[in-house]
Amino acid sequence: MPEGHTIHRAARLQRRRFAGARLSVDSPQGRFGSGADVLDGRVLEDVDALGKHLFYRWEDEVTLHVHLGLFGKFGIWSKGAPPPTEGTRMRWIGEPGVLHLAGPTACDLMEPHEEEAVRARLGPDPLAVRPGDPERFAAALRRRKIPVAQALLDQKVIAGIGNVYRAEFCFLAGIDPRRPADEVSADDADLLWRLAVAHLTVGERIGRIVTVDPAEAGVDRWRDVPRSDRLYAYKRDDRACRRCGDHIRRTELAKRRVWWCPTCQPD
DNA sequence: GCTGCATGATGAA
DNA sequence: TCATCCTGCAGCA
Numbered sequence: 267m268p269e270g271h272t273i274h275r276a277a278r279l280q281r282r283r284f285a286g287a288r289l290s291v292d293s294p295q296g297r298f299g300s301g302a303d304v305l306d307g308r309v310l311e312d313v314d315a316l317g318k319h320l321f322y323r324w325e326d327e328v329t330l331h332v333h334l335g336l337f338g339k340f341g342i343w344s345k346g347a348p349p350p351t352e353g354t355r356m357r358w359i360g361e362p363g364v365l366h367l368a369g370p371t372a373c374d375l376m377e378p379h380e381e382e383a384v385r386a387r388l389g390p391d392p393l394a395v396r397p398g399d400p401e402r403f404a405a406a407l408r409r410r411k412i413p414v415a416q417a418l419l420d421q422k423v424i425a426g427i428g429n430v431y432r433a434e435f436c437f438l439a440g441i442d443p444r445r446p447a448d449e450v451s452a453d454d455a456d457l458l459w460r461l462a463v464a465h466l467t468v469g470e471r472i473g474r475i476v477t478v479d480p481a482e483a484g485v486d487r488w489r490d491v492p493r494s495d496r497l498y499a500y501k502r503d504d505r506a507c508r509r510c511g512d513h514i515r516r517t518e519l520a521k522r523r524v525w526w527c528p529t530c531q532p533d
Numbered sequence: 534g535c536t537g538c539a540t541g542a543t544g545a546a
Numbered sequence: 547t548c549a550t551c552c553t554g555c556a557g558c559a
Contacts, residue, residue: 267540318541336541337553353553369553371542421542428540475540500540520547522541 268334270318270426271469274393276340277315278470280365283342284310289360294350301375302356304328310358317388317425321381329381335371342366388425392462393470404455407447414450415443416519424462430500431469433525434477435461437499442533443524444517478508499525 291305305324312323322330332338341347347364350357355373358365367373376384389406390399403424410417417423418432427435436443439457441450450458469475472489476496483491498507502514507527516525 269540272540334541335552336539337551338541339553355552371552419541430540 267336268318268338269428269431269466269469269475270315270391270393271466271475272473273318273320273334273426274315274466275470275473277313277320280340280342281313283362284358284360284365285312286310287360287362289358292357294354294357295352298356298373301330301373304375305330316385316394317391317421318428319384319388321376329376329378331372331374331376331381331384332367332370333372335369337369338371339368340365341368387422389420389422391425392459392466393426395463400456400459403459404452407455407458408450408452410447412447413444413519414441414447415524416522417447418458419520419522424459426466427462429522429524430475430497431462431465431477433500434465434475434498436524436526437531438477440531442528442531443519443526445533482508499527501525 286309288307288309290307291302293299293302305328308328309325310322311325314321314323318333320332322332324330342363342365344363350366351368353368354366355370356367390396390403406423407414407417410423415432415436418427418435419429433443435458438461439454441454465477468488476488476491477498478491478495480486480488480491483495485491499514502525503516505514506512507514507530510527510529512527512529514525514527516523
């Protein structure tokens with residue numbers, strides 16, 4: 267299940283494995299049938315990620331756009347791939363292995379102007395940093411009158427953050443998630459950006475979300491933090507805050523749950 | 534077997 | 547703000 271780190275990691279691993287290969291492409295489910303026909307037998311040249319979007323470059327300037335949404339999932343096998351299921355939207359078969367894609371929100375061929383429209387809707391991506399991005403993020407965030415945790419899910423404010431990271435970054439920054447974004451200080455906005463860059467980078471490397479510092483969990487490496495110790499706030503209703511012992515609270519903002527520590531994250 | 538839920542996003546009202 | 551779409555799985559009968 268995907269926030270930006272999952273997508274950038276998928277791009278990196280799929281590029282490494284499949285770029286340069288000629289692939290047989292089909293849609294066992296049928297819902298990507300005509301697109302699969304276009305890709306079938308072409309060489310995959312490169313894979314790009316921006317925010318939660320993937321762009322696959324195929325020979326002859328053909329671009330495939332994939333967005334996993336809430337449920338989308340890749341399966342990749344070197345050998346012994348299982349048969350596709352009802353949900354297998356797209357399948358690749360080639361010398362490097364087999365890939366299945368199930369449940370994506372988007373899996374479509376894209377013209378350059380359509381890709382441009384997608385990119386134009388996205389704010390700065392902490393895993394694809396460009397000059398001026400911290401300032402762009404701070405300005406976009408502090409312009410909004412909605413709760414800061416809600417603004418952090420707006421992909422135009424920052425691309426690639428999801429429900430887990432937003433709760434964790436508010437915790438680490440010591441900000442009540444309900445605080446209006448336009449009341450977040452410039453320093454705090456800068457801190458949120460730096461947290462996003464640092465933690466999504468870790469997540470991309472190790473393939474999971476860990477925000478609890480390894481030292482705090484008594485281990486040496488991010489990847490060694492035990493499952494139950496990886497997060498400070500997300501889904502920790504009524505558990506004791508790891509820092510202060512107060513009870514983690516839960517609320518809903520725009521139909522998404524968010525968790526916080528009332529002591530560590532004052533209003 | 535059914536229900537509800539999940540790291541997401543959109544378009545209509 | 548709401549309905550809708552995408553899939554799989556845990557928890558329950």
